[in-house]
Ligand SMILES: Nc1ncnc2c1ncn2[C@@H]1O[C@H](COP(=O)(O)OP(=O)(O)O)[C@@H](O)[C@H]1O
């Protein structure tokens with residue numbers, strides 16, 4: 001089996017997960033090589049399958065990214081599938097999961113500045129519906145509506161819709177819990193420290209720096225993650241990351257990553273092999 005591991009031009013040799021994933025695939029007899037998704041010279045059809053990994057520069061050109069995924073899928077197998085990529089690369093999927101009963105951080109989405117209603121009390125977050133790496137994302141207080149509207153205007157000017165959420169202050173102490181599922185089975189989890197400081201400027205580069213540690217999820221977090229995966233409008237794909245934050249009454253879904261999640265393979269023994277096995281099973 002020959003696999004292409006899709007990445008971005010800034011990370012032609014993959015991310016931190018890359019070496020462990022390539023080694024785990026090799027141990028299972030799979031030849032895998034990195035390939036940059038924007039590289040027009042890559043012949044995707046000569047691989048048995050393409051696995052999307054560190055394609056983190058897609059947010060400003062999501063339509064091109066989805067079109068690429070569909071093109072790849074016309075030539076060979078794509079993991080996760082292009083229909084999943086289309087669904088998952090716009091955070092409006094969160095409203096769908098919430099409507100299906102998954103405990104989710106409340107959200108509103110607007111496509112114009114006139115429609116933007118900012119909360120009059122409490123802190124809130126403004127971010128693009130199409131985003132990655134905490135970019136173009138900021139936290140505001142009740143007295144900071146001008147700054148929030150300016151960020152919303154910039155997001156709209158970039159051609160993306162604006163997502164507004166109450167800031168979940170539990171993340172300041174508890175952090176965010178990301179649960180990794182490979183082949184639909186829980187593999188491991190990590191804690192990500194809080195990413196947004198009031199008054200800090202927007203992050204620059206490919207992604208904002210993260211403070212990651214291993215974490216054992218609580219029973220409540222496991223239960224919410226199961227609800228989230230159970231609410232999907234398609235079968236649970238080969239890899240999934242469920243990002244939860246502490247809400248007032250229990251864990252809430254912040255993000256479901258089915259496209260290009262960091263898998264944090266270095267934080268759990270056996271995780272790289274579990275991902276390799278799930279990818280091989282998905283390719284068949
Ligand atoms: N509503 C929120 N409450 C608390 N923290 C948030 C909220 N929204 C975003 N954040 C912080 O910003 C980071 C990035 O937001 P996220 O929704 O995960 O977008 P992405 O990772 O796709 O850029 C999160 O890891 C979290 O620390």
Ligand SMILES: [Mg+2]
Nearest residue numbers: 133134243255
């Ligand atoms: Mg995130």
